[in-house]
Amino acid sequence: MNIVPEKSGLKSGLDEGLSFFNKEETKRPCWSCESEVEDLYNCSHCTALQQFLKDTDYFTLFELGYLLTIDLDVLEKQYYVLSRKFHPDYYQKTSEEEQMISLENTAHLTRAYRTLKDPKKRMAYLIQLTGQEGDVPAAAPAELFEEILEIQEHLEALEAASSDEQAQWMTALEADLEAMEGHRDAAGEKLKALSFEWDGLEVFRIDHSYSNQQRNCLKEMQRILSHDSYLDRIVEEIREALDEVG
Amino acid sequence: MHDKKSHIVGIDLGTTNSLIAYMDGTAPRIIRDASGRAALPSIVSFDESGDTSKVLVGEKAKEKLVSCPERTIYSVKRFMGKGREDLEEDLQLIPFTLVGEEKEAIRIAIGEKRYTPPEISAFVLRELKSRAEAALQAPVSKAVITVPAYFNDSQRQATKDAGRLAGLEVLRIVNEPTAASLAYGLQKEKEGIIAIYDLGGGTFDISILKIRNGIFEVLSTNGDTHLGxxxxxxxxxxxxxxxxxxxxxxxxxxxxxxxxxxxxxxxxxxxxxxxxxxxxxxxxxxxxxxxxxxxxxxxxxxxxIQGLVKRTLSSCKRALADAGLKVDDVKEVVLVGGSTRIPLVKESVAALFKQTPHSELDPDEVVAMGAAIQADILSGGLSDLLLLDVTPLSLGIETMGGVVSRLIPRNATIPTSAKESFSTFVDGQQSVSIHVVQGEREMVTDCRSLAKFNLTGIDPMPAGMPRIEVNFLIDANGILNVTAKDLRSGRAQSIEVKPTYGLSDEETEDMIATSMEHAKEDMEKRILVELKNEAETVLRHSEKALKQGTDLLDDEEKHKIETAIADLKTALSNQQGKAIREGLNRLDESTQKLAGDLMSRSVKEALQDKRLTDVEG
Structure with missing residues (x-):
């Protein structure tokens, strides 16, 4: 699945020059000099690096809206900008406390980037963030049960096969692989469509008050995402089995 | 005297050879020995006494490989952070003795003594350190040390320990291919995707990087720490x-x-x-x-070697797949490490990446140069460059049934962290043990055991009530740090760490303490040896002078010198440093007049000779 980098009509916060932080909410005392900090990252008084606000979600950290179509190039640029602000390389000569903040901020940043960079992880994170559903476990699509049972049989047969029989099961599994990749690509397309749908529903705040339409969209995303993870796993399993003999 | 700027050095601690470099203005420079050699063989040789003050390092140790194979340690990097069970295959081809229990750091037996791999590596690091101090005319106490990208947590920790044992504060552990990319990128100001193929003496790494606006972002890495x-x-x-x-x-x-x-x-x-x-x-x-x-x-x-080279190519393919890239996306390939001189290796890499790989920078020196560049970044010099590296292996914890629950995936950019909540299984349980593993497999037994943690001091509560949040943080060195917090009380939880293959902090402290003690001991021994040499020389000269100048001395003077000689001989046979020094002083004093008289007589004779020759001539 590849939702990005095609540019959608929707713009990220960065393009608009918007800040998704509410100035009032970000006010807090500096850990170092205790004067009030207004700037997001550094104290305007003593320039000490500040810890992230507790519960800053990944979308907010990157100053993006709660959108699923993200321009990866913009995301990367923002990641580099923030890395240059936080990275421990630049805090070698500061106090131990500031070094620790730099380390924790960078760790949080890299985790956020890793999640947002990958369209599926991004979607799973949004689902979790909205608190609509819990985790997104891998689950087999019900309509594919029979096919999947057959694949398991083929996998077992290949493992037990003598060298003369191998070719036969390999051919069968190659066909299975193609079929599963097809299903996975279809799931990817569905996820892509759902991402566009979500972005059109204009969710600006994560406050657990969603319209039915928004709720349904999240539910459907979760369902397809579970299938997709499952299909990913089985494709990988078949590939490994084929690699082992081939 | 000019200002002695304290240098942070960059060290390539290699399997076969080690190098040290520093930043000379804006260019990295390798520090060479007196005969102009950049590479110090990573070989340490003990003599029969096993005396640490007589340890040979480098070229001199290399000469002992054949004559004292049991006491000459080479390729110790291969044993860093490893246990006996990892090395079964090597044991039969190694002439020295490795000992150790299962699931414990391996030790090298030299006579009665047992050395851990970090202790052996520390000898090499100390040698490099003094080489740098002599060249820079300043003390060196801080260093960046490189390791193979595919080194796991125990191996990185062991490298850091080696640095500490050698008296170096290790500011950063940097991956070798990434360091090479810095040296290469700095030179050429490249942008785009590059692949670094690093085949050294004992390890293989492949790293795929994206260079953009001075940021060196590692996208993926793969390799084999036992292939070179x-x-x-x-x-x-x-x-x-x-x-x-x-x-x-x-x-x-x-x-x-x-x-x-x-x-x-x-x-x-x-x-x-x-x-x-x-x-x-x-x-x-x-x-x-x-x-x-x-x-x-x-x-x-x-x-x-074809099978081995093929294995490196599989690693390359896996790294590309992990980065989500195809061969055609790679703009340039760089060769690092001495083994890339082998034509079959070069040809195979060229065929895989469909291009001629670069090897303009000396493949043996480029890693140390990169380490010096990273050292300069850390000291605030090259602030435009930023290296974003990854952790090579997934990090997880053991859950029910010996299954691994993955917390941090491989190729995650570091520093990074993950949180996990734990609770108790039985009422009143006051501690929880957590087993941390590293590796890509599903079962704990197939992964590398890193450490076991005990969360202690949990308030007695019904089962499942306590909530302890454990934060696993991989720092910029790729080394795991663990902290824990009791979510109910907000109190920091104490953690007891038992590294599986490494040394605990206490063990390292002990070793540093012992090596300091030994350093003093060693120094004293060295001084004694030098004193003895001096005493023997002086005795020889004095006895000769006494014979030659016997006509120049009265009985009292003669007696004084004879006594001084006898006293010094006694002190020498008793091996007492202080007494030798005193005896030397006394003998020196008593022979001063004789020396002067002898001198003037010989001058006189010389002059007479001269006059005679003049006359004759």
Whole structure:
């Protein structure tokens, strides 16, 4: 699945020059000099690096809206900008406390980037963030049960096969692989469509008050995402089995 | 005297050779020894006494490989952070003795003493440190040390320990291919996707990087910490060993000196075959058995190593897949490490990436240069450059049934962290143990055990009530740090760490303390040796002078000198440093007049001679 980098009509916060932080909410005392900090990252008084606000979600950290179509190039640029602000390389000569903040901020940043960079992880994170559903476990699509049972049989047969029989099961599994990749690509397309749908529903705040339409969209995303993870796993399993003999 | 700027040095602590570099203005510079050699062989040799003050390091130790194979340690990097069970295959081809229990750091036995791999590496680091101090005319106490990208947590920790034991504050552990990319990128101001293929003496790494606006972002890395030039040598050794056994009925495994010789000849043959199509292997056998002689064709050698080279290519493919890239996306390929001089390696890499790989920068020196650049970044010099590296292996914890629950995936950019909540299973339980593993497999038994943690001091509560949040943080060195918090009380939880293959902090502290003690001891021993040499020389001269100048002395003077000589001889035989020093002073004092008289007589004689010659001439 590849939702990005095609540019959608929707713009990220960065393009608009918007800040998704509410100035009032970000006010807090500096850990170092205790004067009030207004700037997001550094104290305007003593320039000490500040810890992230507790519960800053990944979308907010990157100053993006709660959108699923993200321009990866913009995301990367923002990641580099923030890395240059936080990275421990630049805090070698500061106090131990500031070094620790730099380390924790960078760790949080890299985790956020890793999640947002990958369209599926991004979607799973949004689902979790909205608190609509819990985790997104891998689950087999019900309509594919029979096919999947057959694949398991083929996998077992290949493992037990003598060298003369191998070719036969390999051919069968190659066909299975193609079929599963097809299903996975279809799931990817569905996820892509759902991402566009979500972005059109204009969710600006994560406050657990969603319209039915928004709720349904999240539910459907979760369902397809579970299938997709499952299909990913089985494709990988078949590939490994084929690699082992081939 | 000019201002002594404290330098942070960059060190490439290699399997076969080690190098040290520093930043000279804006260019990295390798520090060479007096004879202009950049590479210090990573070899440490002990004499029969096992005395640490008489340890040889580098070229001098290399000379001992064949004459003292049991006490000359090479390729110790391969044992860093490892246990006995990891090394079964190596044991039979190593002439020195490795000891250790399962699931414990391996130790090297030298006589009665036992050394951990970090302690051996520390000898190499100390040598590099003093080389740098002599060249820079300033103390060196801070360093960036490189490790293979595919080193796991225990191996990184062991490297850091080695630095500490050598008296170096290790500011950063940097991955070798990434360091190489810095040196390469700085030189060329490249942008785009590059692949660094690093095949050294003992390890192989492939790293895929994206360079953009001075940011070096590692996208993925893969490799094998037990695959390198050593293995190519060993492939030859095995062939020779089998043939010698068959043709001459001599078992090299039972003759360490010969085995070592075979290994060294193999290394030489390997190098020869990089430029020639055949080379001759000659090994002298024990007396009366003649010699083993064999012409080895390049093709034959290539057949022996083909499987190993193929393994590196599979790693490259996996790294590309993990980065989500195809061969065509890679703009340039850079070769690092001495083993990339082998034509088969070069050709294979070129074929895989469909382009001629770069090797303009010396593949042996580029890593140390990169380490010096990173050192400069850390000291605030090159602030435009930023390196974003990754952790090579997934990090997880053991859950029910020995299954791994993955917390941080491989190729995650570091520093990074993950949180996990834990609770108790039985009422009133006051501690929870957590097993941290590293690796890509599903079952704990197939992964690398890193450490076991005990969360202690939990308030007694019904089962499942306590909520302890554990934060796993991988720092910029790729080393795991763990902290825990009781979510109910907000209190920090104490953690007891038991690294599986490494040394606990206490053990390292102990070693540093012992090495300091030994340092003092060693110094005293060295001083005594020097004093004894001086005393022997002075005695020799004094006795000679006494004989020559006996007519110049009265009885009292003569007696004084004779007593002083006798006293010094006694002090010397008692090996007492202080008494030797005093005896020396006294003898010196008592012979001063005689020395002066002798001197003037010889001058007089010389002048007389001269006059005679003048007359005659």
């Amino acid at each position: 030039g050593d293995d190519f040598d060993q492939a030859l050794v095995r062939m020779v060993r089998d043939e010698v056994l068959e043709q001459h009925k001599v078992n090299l495994n039972q003759i360490p000196e010969l085995l070592q010789q075979a290994r060294l000849i193999s290394e030489d043959i390997k190098c020869q075959l990089s430029t020639k199509t055949s080379a001759t292997f000659v090994l002298a056998l024990p007396k009366g058995l003649g010699a083993y002689r064999r012409e080895i064709q390049k093709k034959e050698f290539e057949a022996l």
